[in-house]
Amino acid sequence: MNIFVCVSHVPDTTTKVQVGGSGKEIDPSGVTYILNPYDEYAVEAGLQLKEARGGDVTLVCVGPEAVKETIRKGLAMGADKGIHVVTDAPRDSFGTARAITDALKDRAADAVFVGRQSIDYDGWQMCGLLGEMLGIPSISVVTKLDIAEDGTISAERDIEGGSETVTTKLPAVISAQKGLNDPRYPKLQGIMAAKRKPIEDVAPAPYENRVEVIEMTKPAIKEAGRIVGEGPAAVKDLVRLLHEEAKVI
Ligand SMILES: Cc1cc2nc3c(=O)[nH]c(=O)nc-3n(C[C@H](O)[C@H](O)[C@H](O)COP(=O)(O)OP(=O)(O)OC[C@H]3O[C@@H](n4cnc5c(N)ncnc54)[C@H](O)[C@@H]3O)c2cc1C
Numbered sequence: 001m002n003i004f005v006c007v008s009h010v011p012d013t014t015t016k017v018q019v020g021g022s023g024k025e026i027d028p029s030g031v032t033y034i035l036n037p038y039d040e041y042a043v044e045a046g047l048q049l050k051e052a053r054g055g056d057v058t059l060v061c062v063g064p065e066a067v068k069e070t071i072r073k074g075l076a077m078g079a080d081k082g083i084h085v086v087t088d089a090p091r092d093s094f095g096t097a098r099a100i101t102d103a104l105k106d107r108a109a110d111a112v113f114v115g116r117q118s119i120d121y122d123g124w125q126m127c128g129l130l131g132e133m134l135g136i137p138s139i140s141v142v143t144k145l146d147i148a149e150d151g152t153i154s155a156e157r158d159i160e161g162g163s164e165t166v167t168t169k170l171p172a173v174i175s176a177q178k179g180l181n182d183p184r185y186p187k188l189q190g191i192m193a194a195k196r197k198p199i200e201d202v203a204p205a206p207y208e209n210r211v212e213v214i215e216m217t218k219p220a221i222k223e224a225g226r227i228v229g230e231g232p233a234a235v236k237d238l239v240r241l242l243h244e245e246a247k248v249i
Helices: 037-053 065-077 093-104 126-134 188-194 232-244
Strands: 002-006 009-011 033-035 056-063 081-086 111-115 138-147 152-159 162-169 172-176 199-202
Touching (some): 002 037, 009 065, 033 065, 037 138, 037 172, 056 065, 065 081, 065 188, 093 126, 111 126, 126 138, 126 172
Parallel strands (some): 002 111, 081 199
Antiparallel strands (some): 138 152, 152 162
C-alpha cells in the first residue's frame, strides 16, 4: 500500500510567538518548531495501516529547509521516507494543497492522512482540498477508523452532541482527530534510523496566492483584574459592574 501522511512544521505551543517586521508573518527567531500535534495521530494511523496491510509510509511536508527537522521526527516514529516540497514563499491553504497534490499525483496513493488542523494558521482546509484535488473521497475529523482488506473504510466522526459513522473506499483522504489512536513515542533506535531514511526534495510549480495576508496582530493585553470590595457588601457593585461594564449578565 502507498500510504502518505502530510505533516506540518509548527511553533511549539510553549513558544512565545512574535509578529515579524513586515507585520504579516511570524518572526521565526527563537521559535522552537515541532511536528503538528494532530499529525502525530495521522502518522500513527498511517503506521497502523502499514502494519495491517503492508506497504510504505511516506511523509510529505511543504515549506522551507527547516521543515526537514519535522519530517525526521515522523521518520523517527517509524515512517519509511519523506517528500519535502521545498519553498520559502508564503502559501495559502489552496497553494499548499496544490503543491502536495502535484507531489502525489503520479504516486498512486492508496491512503492520505492529514491532521484535523495545523495549529499555527488553523485553516482546517487541507482534508477537503486534497480530496477534491486528488479526485478521491475525504473524511474529516475521524476518531475511529477501520479499513477492511477490500479497502472499505468505516470511520467514526465527532459531531455536535454525538458521533456518526460513515463509509467509503480507498483511496481516500482522512483527517485525524485527537483520540483516533495513541501515537507512539520515537525510540532511540528510531531516532538514529531516521537520520539515514531518504527525504526526496521536490520543487513546487509556481503559484500565485488566492488569499493574501494583509496584517497579523497579537491579542490585546488583558487588563489587570479589579477588586470591587469584600464580602456580601460588594455583591451589589459586582453585579452592577458585570452588567454595565463587562456586559456578561
Ligand atoms: C512556506 C509556507 C509559508 C507560509 N506562510 C504563511 C504566512 O505567512 N501566513 C499565513 O497565514 N499562513 C502561511 N502559511 C500557511 C498556509 O496559509 C496554510 O495555513 C497552510 O499551508 C496549511 O493550510 P491549513 O491551515 O488549511 O491546514 P489545515 O487544514 O489546518 O491542516 C490540516 C493538516 O494538513 C496538513 N498540512 C498543513 N500544512 C501543511 C504543510 N505545509 N505541508 C504538509 N502538510 C500540511 C497537516 O497534516 C495538517 O495537520 C504558509 C505555508 C507555507 C507552506
